[in-house]
Amino acid sequence: MIDNRTELAPAQSRLTLRVNGAACEIAAPPSTRLLQVIREFIGLTGTKRSCEIGRCGACMVLVDGEPVNACLAMAYQVQGAEITTIEGIASGTELHPVQRAFLEEGGFQCGYCTPGMVLSVKALLDRSPDPSDEEVEEALSGNLCRCTGYGGIRRAVRRAIELGR
Amino acid sequence: MAMERHERFSLPKVWKPRNVGEAWSLKRSFGSDAEYVAGGTLLRTWWEGEVAERPAHLIDIRSLPLLAGIRIAEEGGTGIGACTTLAEIRRSCGLAAEYPALPEAVLQIGAYSIRNVGTIGGNVASGIGDALPALLVYDAELLWFDGSEERIAISEWLERPEDCRRDRGKLLMQVRLPDRANAVETPTGGGNAPFSVYRKVGRREAFTPSVATVAISAGRTEDGRLERVRIAAGGGAAVPHRLYAAESLLEGKTPDPDLLPLIHEAVEETFRPKGDVFAGEEYRKRTAANLVAAELWKLSAGRQGKE
Incomplete structure (x- = not known):
């Protein structure tokens, strides 16, 4: 060789x-x-x-x-x-619907994991606008939160799905 | 902190070979100072965890044409390029229809974002990846480049630990899955369709290292007996392997619940897991045996349900 x-x-x-x-x-x-x-x-x-x-x-x-x-x-x-x-996801001063949903549903406390959460959810809804619970779990399986608890985050995802309809 | 300490002073050089021969020559020249890298997700955890030293040279193998994509092989069966991401395998309808245990295994490796980057080649070449039991039960072969092409059954390769050493310079090119005769599996596994399944247990529900993994595959004769039975187990740091004693108990039999205690015992006796402080060997053996028995029980219940 x-x-x-x-x-x-x-x-x-x-x-x-x-x-x-x-x-x-x-x-x-x-x-x-x-x-x-x-x-x-x-x-x-x-x-x-x-x-x-x-x-x-x-x-x-x-x-x-x-x-x-x-x-x-x-x-x-x-x-x-x-x-x-x-x-890069808001339009000017208008929040992206996923950001709005996290805000409105209390999907964060300290907020450190939130940018990553928001981007994982955005990618999910871009490829699958009305995902099943399993799809949501799979999409967020690599985003850990250590203070909010996942209840608020799940609510935020559901709200983001509604906002996208 | 960790980032400044390592990266500012000793960032590896990146080489982009144009073909397999160049990649192999680079590795031969640099030896253990170089590592083949595709996604690099596992390597990164090794470097940061100081399991492996970060090499001075990274050989980027992602653009090598022979290592990309999933394709039907000329001689039948399917070839999966080593640089195929786990996400691509998960999305492949062809693999889901013919080799469903493989996408099922892949779905349980890492997390969504990791699967976008991590590749089947890295999972296999690690020698302990969670995809290996699924590949074992489909009699997969590995196509390596070591100056010339070498083809070896994955079961044989896993039994030669010296071949698993990454500093040897062999480059994994493809995973080959043999044709499964009339193997489009139905979701229920009913009738005479071939059957295969993969299960993983970790310490969490998702995105977790495995405690035990098992895969089972079998063809079925017209009268419902199992043939070409394959059972494999792995998990954690164990090198996955076939469970021949359990296989032979099932070969030529219908999946009868009365066989399950014997099979359970055979799995516990022959599986060679690696214990750690979180889960000892006995626990892992018991877990693997439970998974095999549970899946065979479901298979037998499905068959009885249809009668």
């Missing part, structure tokens, strides 16, 4: 992607975590840092519309992707 290594060079520190609709070009090393790219390179701090191993969902963002833990994804894995963070 020929050693091809000399023909290849490691990936460069240039990341191009769209964040909340805006094109970004960032000099981030390719194995930087997406979470760090979003919070430190771009300065959007609504994406929360917590467990850092994909267990809690506080850093959930949408990559091309699908929920992904930003602490797990590395910059090179989202090259060219469309990223949506919690800052």
Whole structure:
């Protein structure tokens, strides 16, 4: 087998992607975590840092519309992707219906898990506007809340479904 | 904290080989300083948990064409590229119809967002992934690249622990599932349709490491006897394996409730789990045996219900 290594060079520190609709070009090393790219390179701090191993969902963002833990994804894995963070879902001063539902139904207390919750629910309702309870549970299985309790969060999801009708 | 400490000073370089040969050559050159990475979800937990050292080089295998997608193989059966995400497997109607225990297993791995990124290749190559019992009962084969292509039955590969070591440089390309003759399973598993099932028990309802996993598959003869019976178990840090003694008790028999105590005993005697501080070996053996017996009881009840 020929050693091809000399023909290849490691990936460069240039990341191009769209964040909340805006094109970004960032000099981030390719194995930087997406979470760090979003919070430190771009300065959007609504994406929360917590467990850092994909267990809690506080850093959930949408990559091309699908929920992904930003602490797990590395910059090179989202090259060219469309990223949506919690800052990108309201229309001007008008909250997104999922945000409104969490607010109206008391779907949060401390609020640390809420951006991730909201994005997981948004992705769910975008692909399945009238989901079953099982679908809701599956969609939120990677988002942990340690203070509100899931009753309020379930109510918020139900309310978001109604608002979307 | 952890992030600053590790990442600022020693971020791995990322290599993007254009074909399998290049990927393999990179790994050969760097040895244990490099890791093949697709989704990287499991590797990240190992690095952060200091189970494995984060390597200096990551070899990105996601864009290698042979490793992508689910396709019908030329010789029959289905080939699943190693970089197929768990979400893609979960959504595949073809897999759900012919190999339903596999999407069922995958649904119970990680959480929704993890399955969007994590791949079947990583789950298999870990040697302990929860998809393995399902693949074992379908007689899956693994297609590796080690300078040339190598094909090996998954049961045989799992019995060779030295082959599970990631620093060896072999690259997993595909998981091959053999054709299941007339194998479109009905949701109730009724009639003479082949039967397969997967169960996992963890310490929580969802998004939890497994305590025990079991999978069962069997064909059925016209008079309702089970044939080509496969039973496998795993979970936690156990290397999943077939339970041959339990299989042979069922082979050629109708799923009769009177057989269940014997099968339960055979599972408890032959399953080799790995205990930890949360769940010891005896508990895991009992759990696996209960799962197998419960699924066979349901199968027998379904059959009786139809008579």
